[in-house]
Amino acid sequence: MANSLQQQLMKAGLADKKAARRAKQQKREDVNRARREGGDEDAAERARRQRQEQAERDRQLEVQRQAEREEKEKQAQLRQLIEAHRLPREQGEVGFRFVQERKVKTIYVTAAQQAQLANGRLALVAQGEGYELVPAEVVDKIRERDEGVVLVCNTPSAKKQDEDDPYAGYEVPDDLMW
Incomplete structure (x- = not known):
C-alpha cells in the first residue's frame, strides 16, 4: 500500500x-539501526527513552545555569552594597592587623577608624583583592549574601568585671598593638 x-x-x-x-533509504537505515542496537526493542520505544534522557539532562543543565545566575546576582548585590557603604581610608597612619586565611595582614587606617574597628562600630570586609571599611549596621546584610567576605566585625561588649579581679583597676587600651 505504501508503494501505491x-x-x-x-x-x-x-x-x-x-x-x-x-524515504525508502531512511526506513531501511532505521530498521537496520534498530536491529543493531536493540534487538527486540522497537525504534519508537528507544526514541522515547532517548528523548526522556535528553530532557533530564536539559533540566539538570538548566538547574545548574540557574544556580550560577543566582550566584552572580548575589555577588553583584554584595559589590553594590559594599561600594555604597564603604568609608574612605586615605592616608591612614595607624596599622590595623587582622587575620585572613591563616595569615596576619595589615591595613593602614586613621586612629579614629582603628578605635571604631576595635569598638565594633566599623567592620572590615574583603572586596576583590582589596579591603574596605563599612559601618557595622551593614554587616548583617553582607553576611546574608556571603559570610566569608566579612573579615573583622567586633561586637561591642558590655564590660563585666569580676569582683575578685586583681587587675580590675588596670584597663587594657583599645589601641594596643600586637
Missing part, C-alpha cells in the same frame, strides 16, 4: 522519485 500511495503522490506531482528513494 507513493505512486499516487508521484502522479499528483507532490513527490518525485528522488524523495521516494530517500
